[in-house]
Amino acid sequence: MAEAHLVSVEGSSAPGPGGDKYMSCYKEANGDTQPGGNTPYAYDGTVVLALAMDLAGSTNSDAVVAAIPKVSNPGTGITDVTTYADGLAAIQGGATAINYDGAGTPMNFDQYHNVFGPFDVVRWSESSQQFEVVTTISASDLENASGG
Numbered sequence: 833m834a835e836a837h838l839v840s841v842e843g844s845s846a847p848g849p850g851g852d853k854y855m856s857c858y859k860e861a862n863g864d865t866q867p868g869g870n871t872p873y874a875y876d877g878t879v880v881l882a883l884a885m886d887l888a889g890s891t892n893s894d895a896v897v898a899a900i901p902k903v904s905n906p907g908t909g910i911t912d913v914t915t916y917a918d919g920l921a922a923i924q925g926g927a928t929a930i931n932y933d934g935a936g937t938p939m940n941f942d943q944y945h946n947v948f949g950p951f952d953v954v955r956w957s958e959s960s961q962q963f964e965v966v967t968t969i970s971a972s973d974l975e976n977a978s979g980g
Contacts, residue, residue: 843870844950844968847935850876850914854935872936873949880904880932880939883919887928897945902929904939904947937971948974 847855854875858867881896883903888895903919906912912931913919922930932939937949948971954963 839953839955839966840963841951841953841969843873843936844952848872848876848937848939848949849933850879850935853915870936872934876932876934876936876939879916879919879934882916883923883930883932886920886923887930900945901941904932904941905929906931906938906940940971942975948972948978950974 851872854872855867857875858871880900880903884896884899885891887903888899890896903923907929910929910931911922911927912933913922914933919930919932937947939947941947950971951969951974953966953969955966956962957964
């Protein structure tokens, strides 16, 4: 009964634009083990925080918070990056804004500093003894549903 009717929603396992770099870093640090379900989002948050500190030239919280949208939102003439190294190089090269697209999500912050990432709707399969993805809800679908 549960298999037929119960589903769960979790952070998507589909990689974002920076997924390849994330996986190579993860494997370098952890070998061939599989990363936990939400680890790409923690990785993305760490990269955005580090890039915001680099752009702000400070660890002052007000300066870092003000820099977050400047390192992770798209725009005309803004350099797209998918790694910390590329983002840092752009900042050191004089960029005043970049767009980090992460391992789990594009990391595009709205006016409330929220990020909409993809989510997988999953259900347990008795036959395969694992969770199977029923559908993926994209970041843009979630943002549109929120009125953003």
